[in-house]
Amino acid sequence: MLKTLACGLLTCALSTAAFADVVDNRRAAMDQIRVGAATLVPMMKGAADFDAKTAELALRMTYAAAIAFDGSLFPEGSSSKGASPAIWDTTEDFDAKRAEFLTNAAAAVSALPTDLEGLKAVYQPLLGNCAACHTSYRIKN
Ligand code: HEC
Incomplete structure (x- = not known):
């Protein structure tokens, strides 16, 4: 409400529309990362059998999404329901x-796991x- 009053309805509507694509794109990247986690975490916990090929696919997808999740998806003023304004206050951090995250994802695909221990070694840092x-x-909705 306050924000609407402060920037005026028209300006707000325009800026939201202008950033709709970047917000969609960064969510899409995160969604792929989520699917990777939904595949790998059950394996790590023993709820699903370790499978090297499936793990490889999930790790490669995570790496690709980490590449996509770059600074160009966070232009100044593109805060959204899920992205905290802190991103633009402490951008360096x-x-x-x-x-x-990108470094750890790259390391994971260059040391693809052949067993459960290997998976834990490469994926635990990413979960951290x-x-x-x-x-x-992130603002969790
Ligand atoms: C460097 C920061 C960063 C890392 C690392 C990161 N995330 Fe995110 N994540 C975000 C931000 C920021 C958003 C909110 C994006 C938005 O809504 O605009 C987000 C949103 C999400 C969402 C919601 C996507 C949607 O459709 O709204 C999921 C799911 C998610 N992250 C999962 C993960 C998982 C799983 C990992 C680790 C394997 C991870 N993220 C690592 C910053 C990060």
Whole structure:
């Protein structure tokens, strides 16, 4: 309500429309990352059997999505229901967290796991990255 009053209905509607694509694209990237986690976490917990090919696909998809999740998807003023304004207050830290996720995803595809221990070794750091970034920068709806 306050925001609507402050920026005026028309301006708000325009800026929302202008950023609709980047918001959709970063959510799409995150959604792929979520599907990767939905595949890999049950394997790590023993709720699903380890399968090297499935793990490889999930890790490659995660890496591709991490590449897509780049700074161009976060233009100034594109805060959304899910993206905290803190992204634009402490952009350097946000960028460092994105970079770390990308580095860990790259490491995972260059050391593709052949067993459960290998999967845990490469994917655990990525799970740590989700939590670290979401705590500061994602608004859970
Ligand atoms: C560097 C920061 C960062 C990392 C790392 C990160 N996320 Fe996110 N995630 C975000 C932000 C920011 C959003 C909100 C995007 C928006 O709504 O505009 C988000 C949104 C999401 C969403 C909601 C997508 C939607 O459709 O609204 C899911 C699911 C998600 N993340 C899963 C994960 C998982 C699983 C991991 C780790 C494997 C992860 N994320 C790692 C920053 C991150």
